Amino acid sequence: MIAYSDCPVRDVQISLQPSAKEIMEMDFLCFTLPWNEQDYREMQKQPSFNNWLLEIPDVCAVGMLAFQSVPPELEILRLGVHPDWRKRGLAEFMLEQLEILAKSDRIESLWLEVHAANKSAVSLYSKLAYKETGSRKNYFRNPSGGALLFKKLLKHDAWLMGWIY
């Protein structure tokens, strides 16, 4: 569990190892086609898989992030914020924290696929300097539609990467 003072919402914490049930419950609130508890149980067995549950202790869970990290790349699989807690900077906060972690793990790029009609997510990733690098037709169902691929190359300090000794 990590606590933050720089989050736009006070007292937020990230639970790094939520149960499959906890993360599924947040997924269910955020997505029209949720992953079920068994999906998460299976994913959580994979060493490359991570899921974060964003919580306000004694209040409620407010968001989630699931990703797969296979250096030098990290794929964002799910990013969701509780409908009652949107537009307060929480998604941006989670992505900022992800970048910090990714840099410390020597990840060079973050990427994801997003529904082409998902204006809020497209705006979010564009704001955070993710670049559209491609598209896939008829990729999603419920609602059906194409996917946009977004990628962000991370800037590393040379000494952190071991390029300067």
Ligand SMILES: CC(C)(COP(=O)(O)OP(=O)(O)OC[C@H]1O[C@@H](n2cnc3c(N)ncnc32)[C@H](O)[C@@H]1OP(=O)(O)O)[C@@H](O)C(=O)NCCC(=O)NCCS
């Ligand atoms: C997309 C989502 C994660 C955004 O979460 P959020 O916490 O509300 O986003 P933030 O408050 O951090 O917003 C950051 C930026 O995202 C964009 N954004 C977020 N919500 C938006 C909306 N409703 N319309 C347009 N842009 C939006 C804006 O660029 C915003 O920056 P701004 O506040 O300066 O305008 C949230 O709407 C969600 O959970 N949606 C359902 C699940 C989903 O679609 N996930 C993404 C799949 S990859």
